[in-house]
Amino acid sequence: MNRLEGRVAVITGAGSGIGLATARRFAAEGAVVVAADLNPAAAKAAAEEVGGEAVTVDVADEEQVRELFDGVAERHGRVDIAFNNAGISPPEDDSILDTDINAWERVMSVNATSVYYCCKYVLPHMRRQGKGSIINTASFVALLGAATSQIAYTASKGAVLSMTRELGVQFAREGIRVNALCPGPIATPMLMELFAKDPERAARRLVHVPMGRFGDPAEIAAAVAFLASDDSSFMTANTFVVDGGITGAYVTPL
Ligand code: NAD
Numbered sequence: 001m002n003r004l005e006g007r008v009a010v011i012t013g014a015g016s017g018i019g020l021a022t023a024r025r026f027a028a029e030g031a032v033v034v035a036a037d038l039n040p041a042a043a044k045a046a047a048e049e050v051g052g053e054a055v056t057v058d059v060a061d062e063e064q065v066r067e068l069f070d071g072v073a074e075r076h077g078r079v080d081i082a083f084n085n086a087g088i089s090p091p092e093d094d095s096i097l098d099t100d101i102n103a104w105e106r107v108m109s110v111n112a113t114s115v116y117y118c119c120k121y122v123l124p125h126m127r128r129q130g131k132g133s134i135i136n137t138a139s140f141v142a143l144l145g146a147a148t149s150q151i152a153y154t155a156s157k158g159a160v161l162s163m164t165r166e167l168g169v170q171f172a173r174e175g176i177r178v179n180a181l182c183p184g185p186i187a188t189p190m191l192m193e194l195f196a197k198d199p200e201r202a203a204r205r206l207v208h209v210p211m212g213r214f215g216d217p218a219e220i221a222a223a224v225a226f227l228a229s230d231d232s233s234f235m236t237a238n239t240f241v242v243d244g245g246i247t248g249a250y251v252t253p254l
Helices: 017-028 040-050 062-076 101-129 151-170 189-196 199-206 217-228
Strands: 008-012 032-037 053-056 081-084 132-137 176-183 239-242
Touching (some): 008 017, 008 062, 008 101, 017 040, 017 081, 017 217, 032 040, 081 101, 101 132, 101 176, 132 151, 132 217, 176 217
Parallel strands (some): 008 032, 032 053, 081 132, 132 176, 176 239
């Protein structure tokens, strides 16, 4: 499928996991990929692999995000797709009883304020074009409570979800679609680091997944490509859940 032929797509967090899988998928569908990441080597490797452009950016820094989108618009003439996906899930973010304000502020800044910056600075370009698709990565934890808390992460993803809905509504008549993606647990470096290398912690979570496995980043990339393409042309302000059935489940199969 060549649904994204010639479209200019910015992906934040493109150096790893879901962002990297999406860079591959976007390129396979014909997009010009701008791989943006805090890690310069990872951004470069991703860009080289997909024949795109690498940009080193800290999405928590307003000026760097403004430069990212203005720079892409200047060099490529347009910005058709923004996949605002970079995020962190550090171990210091845990139960509210043990999570200090520094961990809270860092997670809110990288996961939620970054999405505010990315949307704020890509929207003027999309408004000028009269067209654009923004996909913001939230999470299934924005929809479900967990006894294994990461309080700042969960709150940050809730913010992404409600911000996305509001932007989708506000800009719907300007040809700009804004949708949130809620992945379930996906086997990326972020998740493997936290849970999957510890079989007990992994099992504690997998019992709640009807499909009985973590998702593959490519399965999320397929959903992002759909949201980025005109195949989803009547979708905006949407919460797009790709979670192996978690949010639909009460008792899962043995
Ligand atoms: P990952 O750790 O594999 O990749 C994240 C990438 O973001 C890395 O390349 C990292 O360098 C980059 N990054 C981190 N901080 C940055 C910053 N300040 N500026 C720019 N880039 C930065 O993680 P992933 O699992 O692919 O997660 C991608 C997104 O999906 C995140 O928003 C995450 O919260 C979300 N998500 C992940 C899962 C999961 O189970 N893996 C589930 C739901 C949602």
